[in-house]
Amino acid sequence: MSLDKLGSSLRSALRKIIGAPLVDEVLVKEVVKDIQRALITSDVNVKLVMDLSKKIEKRALEEKLPAGLSKREHVIKIVYDELVKFVGEKPSELRISKDGFKIMMIGIEGSGKTTSIAKLARFFQRKGYKPVLICADVHRLGAYEQLQQLAAQLNVPFHGNLNSTDAVKIVEESLSKIEKKNLVIIDTAGRHKSETELMDEMKKLAEVAQLNEKLLTIDATIGQQAGVQAKAFHEAIGITGVVLTKLDGAAKGGGALSAVATTGVPIKFIGVGEKIDEFELFDPQSFISRLLGMGDLKALLEKAEELPKEIKEVDVTKFLAGKFTLQDLYSQFEAMQKMGPLKKILQMVPGFGLSAELPEDFYKLSEEKLKKFRVILDSMTDKELESPEIINRSRMQRIARGSGTKMEDIKELLKQYQIAKRLFKSLRKGRFPALDKALRQMGLKKFK
Ligand SMILES: Nc1nc2c(ncn2[C@@H]2O[C@H](COP(=O)(O)OP(=O)(O)OP(=O)(O)O)[C@@H](O)[C@H]2O)c(=O)[nH]1
Ligand SMILES: [Mg+2]
Incomplete structure (x- = not known):
């Protein structure tokens, strides 16, 4: 993260x-x-x-x-x-309309406008919208081709004019060719002869395009200077939100987030990597929960929704209740894998991020290892599955022979089981009565 x-x-x-x-x-x-x-x-x-x-x-x-x-x-x-x-308190969702919506991306050169446009387009594509991209950056060499390529990758229509240096005209002409009900996203220039001229161009573009959103991209690596940038653009153009980019690896990211928040302009999205999916709607509560390792219940439940029903109900409950057998552990690992990387999931469980630092290999359960665990479990008796503590050396030898695995594999599985047990016990110590209660109310945690 x-x-x-x-x-x-x-x-x-x-x-x-x-x-x-x-x-x-x-x-x-x-x-x-x-x-x-x-x-x-x-x-x-x-x-x-x-x-x-x-x-x-x-x-x-x-x-x-x-x-x-x-x-x-x-x-x-x-x-x-x-x-x-x-960092802003309430999430400021971008409510876009299916009857047509126009977003323009503004920002200084290299702040991440074009990259964020591709990310935004993907974000809305996933929600069923049909984005159309317009290139209005007439100042940087290669800007047209860059956006054109991204549009091709996303398989969305692209408009622009390589032979014109009149950004306003390009936008006007492009818009006249695009159906009104589309979601239009406009890329603009980050460099110009002077800052005043850049701002003037943005103002003119905003006028002709009748925008719904004017989003400003700011590079988070500049730290608290981000506030100065947000303020300057807001005063000149009246932006509707900020996309804070490069928060991955931004040592000064806290400064950037808080400085933008004090300007009163909402942070709407954050960029957390160069890849097209490394982009999130900014929700202060979820963000801080995850940052503090307090567990992002909302995100966890949303993820759980995506799971097949049988797994969701039985396993998540048992997993969080800390009462489980080896058999359960296996299906929980399986369920967790379906939900995404185990580490991310566990960070969403309240109390977990704070109370436990898990050994790294606890997370790294590969598909291959899971398969191995499966055959080991198949070679165990019901009694062993229910009460793993009875598995002594000679039982281990028998299981290894029966499953065609090594003693070490069985030891590893038992070790994972012990770690998991310990962890869930530490969660149950009762240091978080309110969180426990919330979990129980949601049916996620059951105590005998
Ligand atoms: N790590 C990381 N890199 C990013 C992120 N967003 C953008 N970048 C990188 O920042 C660089 C500049 O991104 P662009 O999208 O081209 O920036 P721009 O604002 O369009 O730049 P100009 O068109 O020159 O004004 C690229 O190398 C991107 O890959 C992010 O969230 N994380
Ligand atoms: Mg660009």
Whole structure:
């Protein structure tokens, strides 16, 4: 995920709250200091950091404990709430209409306009829309061909004119050829003779195109300077949202996110890689949940929806309940594989990202290994499947012979089982009563 470094610093700060015997003033202050350090390292403006830490500290020390929450949970919730507000609070969805919708992408050179246009087109294609692309970048050599190629890859119509240097005219002519009910996305230039001329061209384009959205791409690697850019473009052109690109590997990403958020212009999408699918609608709550390893229940449930029914109901419940046999473990691994990389899924489970650092090979269950585990399980007796602790050396030898596998394979399977058991036990220690309750209410967690 993006902002790895910021995320892991924030998580280790929160882990102090989970691990401490007592959540008192000294601890709160220490954790707030850790959070300050993490944010400043990520280029968040110092004044913003100070305001935020004051708010967190005040609420953590003075607010009455809400019913049903432990002090621990309350402090974590405060940190979460304040960070969500910090990056924009509500998701600002892009509601597009099937009767025609026009988006123009604006931004300085190299900020990621053209790449983001391809990503946007793919994003809406998936939702059943039929995007059409227009190239209005008449200033950079190769801009036309770049967008044309992307359009061909996406299999969407493309308009432009290699022989013209009049961007306004190109847009007018292209629009006259495109059916009104389409979703039109316009690429523009990032370089011009001067900034004023660039802004003027954008204003004229916006006028003739009658846009629904003017999206500004900003490169997140510039950190808090992103706020300055958002403000300048907003004042000149009146943008409707920001696409924050290159958040993958942006050491200053925290600075970029928070600085844009303070301008009041909503961040609508984030780019998290060069590939066409490395693009997400920006939802502050989901984003901060994942960053803090608190679990993104909404995303988890959405993923679970995509699973075949039989697997979903039986397995996710058992998995999260921490009560399972070897047989269950296998089908859970299988289900988890269908849901996507295990690591990502586990990060979505509340409490998991924070309470457990899993050994890397726990995630790396290849298809091949799963097949091996399958034949091992097939060679076990019902009793062994129910109570794996009875599997001693001689049973292991018998199972290995029966399944044509090695002793090590069986040991590995048993080790995975033990790790999983331990983990789920740690989840059940009751340190997160409110989260446990939420999970149970959703039928995702059942205790005997
Ligand atoms: N890692 C990463 N790279 C990105 C992302 N978005 C864009 N890029 C890269 O940034 C570079 C510039 O992207 P473009 O889309 O060509 O930028 P542009 O704003 O259209 O540039 P001009 O047309 O020259 O003004 C390319 O190498 C992209 O692959 C992202 O989210 N992550
Ligand atoms: Mg471009």
